Amino acid sequence: MAYPRGYFLVPWKSVDFPDEDSLELSVSDVEVVRGGTVESRHRVHAVVADADGRPVAAIGDPKTLTFHRSAAKPLQALPLVEEGVAERFGFSQAELALCCASHEGEAPHVDGARSILAKAGADESLLRCGAHLPYSEAAAGELLASGGSPGRIHNNCSGKHAGMIALAIGLGWDPVDYHRAEHPVQRRMVREIIRWSGMAEEEIPMAVDGCGVVCFATPLDVMAASFARYSAAADEGEAAADVVAAMTRHPFMVGGTGRTCTDVMEVAGDRVFVKLGAEGV
Amino acid sequence: MAYPRGYFLVPWKSVDFPDEDSLELSVSDVEVVRGGTVESRHRVHAVVADADGRPVAAIGDPKTLTFHRSAAKPLQALPLVEEGVAERFGFSQAELALCCASHEGEAPHVDGARSILAKAGADESLLRCGAHLPYSEAAAGELLASGGSPGRIHNNCSGKHAGMIALAIGLGWDPVDYHRAEHPVQRRMVREIIRWSGMAEEEIPMAVDGCGVVCFATPLDVMAASFARYSAAADEGEAAADVVAAMTRHPFMVGGTGRTCTDVMEVAGDRVFVKLGAEGV
Numbered sequence: 047m048a049y050p051r052g053y054f055l056v057p058w059k060s061v062d063f064p065d066e067d068s069l070e071l072s073v074s075d076v077e078v079v080r081g082g083t084v085e086s087r088h089r090v091h092a093v094v095a096d097a098d099g100r101p102v103a104a105i106g107d108p109k110t111l112t113f114h115r116s117a118a119k120p121l122q123a124l125p126l127v128e129e130g131v132a133e134r135f136g137f138s139q140a141e142l143a144l145c146c147a148s149h150e151g152e153a154p155h156v157d158g159a160r161s162i163l164a165k166a167g168a169d170e171s172l173l174r175c176g177a178h179l180p181y182s183e184a185a186a187g188e189l190l191a192s193g194g195s196p197g198r199i200h201n202n203c204s205g206k207h208a209g210m211i212a213l214a215i216g217l218g219w220d221p222v223d224y225h226r227a228e229h230p231v232q233r234r235m236v237r238e239i240i241r242w243s244g245m246a247e248e249e250i251p252m253a254v255d256g257c258g259v260v261c262f263a264t265p266l267d268v269m270a271a272s273f274a275r276y277s278a279a280a281d282e283g284e285a286a287a288d289v290v291a292a293m294t295r296h297p298f299m300v301g302g303t304g305r306t307c308t309d310v311m312e313v314a315g316d317r318v319f320v321k322l323g324a325e326g327v
Numbered sequence: 328m329a330y331p332r333g334y335f336l337v338p339w340k341s342v343d344f345p346d347e348d349s350l351e352l353s354v355s356d357v358e359v360v361r362g363g364t365v366e367s368r369h370r371v372h373a374v375v376a377d378a379d380g381r382p383v384a385a386i387g388d389p390k391t392l393t394f395h396r397s398a399a400k401p402l403q404a405l406p407l408v409e410e411g412v413a414e415r416f417g418f419s420q421a422e423l424a425l426c427c428a429s430h431e432g433e434a435p436h437v438d439g440a441r442s443i444l445a446k447a448g449a450d451e452s453l454l455r456c457g458a459h460l461p462y463s464e465a466a467a468g469e470l471l472a473s474g475g476s477p478g479r480i481h482n483n484c485s486g487k488h489a490g491m492i493a494l495a496i497g498l499g500w501d502p503v504d505y506h507r508a509e510h511p512v513q514r515r516m517v518r519e520i521i522r523w524s525g526m527a528e529e530e531i532p533m534a535v536d537g538c539g540v541v542c543f544a545t546p547l548d549v550m551a552a553s554f555a556r557y558s559a560a561a562d563e564g565e566a567a568a569d570v571v572a573a574m575t576r577h578p579f580m581v582g583g584t585g586r587t588c589t590d591v592m593e594v595a596g597d598r599v600f601v602k603l604g605a606e607g608v
Binding site: 078080081082083084085086089111112113178179183186187190191193195196251252253254261263325326 | 359361362363364365366367370392393394459460464467468471472474476477532533534535542544606607
């Protein structure tokens with residue numbers, strides 16, 4: 047389901063819907079309430095898909111076209127597993143989880159991104175995500191108080207970027223400017239979106255994400271179907287299982303203190319894997 | 328007009344509408360576009376009111392009930408002028424502007440809030456807004472690099488709070504816990520909302536704002552009417568003129584680097600005064 051400031055809640059263990067034909071979603075608005083008075087409302091578009099990618103229930107407009115943004119990260123991390131790069135460079139499970147992260151820039155995130163780069167034999171200067179202070183106010187404070195300054199390694203997407211650099215090196219591609227649409231790394235990412243969505247490349251609007259790499263838009267029902275199929279593949283022990291296991295066993299690495307993805311997976315254990323994206327996905 | 332991530336654009340000089348009966352607003356959605364593809368949409372509710380507070384045009388639902396949040400600050404600063412407190416303590420025009428600010432915590436803002444408190448003979452520890460790092464990343468960096476830590480004085484509402492403390496002292500009230508709903512300062516603020524909105528107190532939902540003081544909800548058309556009347560009063564040289572002059576002549580003090588209010592007033596000069604509020608007001 048996608049909420050405006052939202053979540054991808056993807057049950058990857060089989061879920062018994064009470065009655066698929068009668069499943070109803072009843073939330074249509076998210077209300078922001080202050081002192082008992084509704085302050086603002088956000089419309090919800092949501093789709094539930096079954097393991098075959100068929101829509102089971104929807105509210106709002108299930109054909110709403112929007113970008114995956116960071117919710118695509120579990121799909122984008124999959125080539126690291128399938129191409130044997132994560133294994134070859136000896137990524138830990140926590141490091142694979144970090145490749146799927148929108149993180150707070152806390153020590154385990156920054157150390158993890160550095161470790162991924164070191165294992166791939168890559169220099170931090172290859173990173174093409176922008177420099178910003180750690181999202182975590184505590185981590186930002188520590189960095190600045192110790193005389194440091196915001197770096198690309200602190201970017202909330204640095205794990206994904208480090209993983210993309212490792213993918214390039216692991217597959218023998220020049221990692222320089224791995225973020226450009228024409229680079230083999232980004233071409234590989236397009237293939238993942240095509241694979242899970244079942245859409246043709248020319249049907250998938252692409253743009254530049256906030257962190258500089260290519261991002262992908264599909265209708266919401268297609269997005270739900272992609273993640274349902276991915277979850278089913280994980281359930282059947284395919285390579286996606288490694289990504290899902292990494293995320294659900296290392297929720298902190300997927301976000302950090304106070305992040306929704308982290309909090310949900312810490313509570314839900316291995317029953318749910320979650321990745322939110324910007325702009326309410 | 329109120330936009331979701333929005334503005335109060337209040338023309339305080341008389342505006343000649345081309346034809347009041349035919350004025351039409353044509354924006355109904357704000358679209359967030361990424362690479363030519365619409366990523367998300369925000370509905371717009373907007374009301375234009377004339378100097379008598381009559382609605383001239385509207386889109387969406389003009390009766391939408393929402394909180395003023397920080398957009399109320401120009402109304403909340405008015406008692407400092409009307410009660411003679413700003414004059415008695417010798418506030419500069421820039422300091423009066425700061426009382427209306429949602430600021431970035433840059434040096435002029437922090438120095439201004441300290442100056443207001445000093446002129447009123449008040450200690451910084453009286454502030455009841457929460458401590459947070461300056462919104463400005465540069466200012467936050469400087470603070471922490473110099474061994475400082477986030478204080479209440481850096482809160483984006485510290486100018487308003489310093490003004491409220493000064494109001495209490497100037498009127499002979501105990502300034503301690505000036506933020507509580509039952510304190511004479513907050514009772515005085517309620518009177519301003521009643522005065523400009525024309526609503527009865529029991530019709531105005533109240534809650535606690537993010538910075539700890541009372542905030543007020545009215546329908547959007549009433550909010551527009553309040554600001555239109557306030558603008559008209561300023562235009563006629565009433566006390567509101569001092570607040571409007573302070574804001575339009577010191578736009579930096581109302582926000583700071585990169586803030587919408589500051590940017591608009593720097594461009595518009597004295598033709599428009601602007602104050603946005605949280606949650607899209």
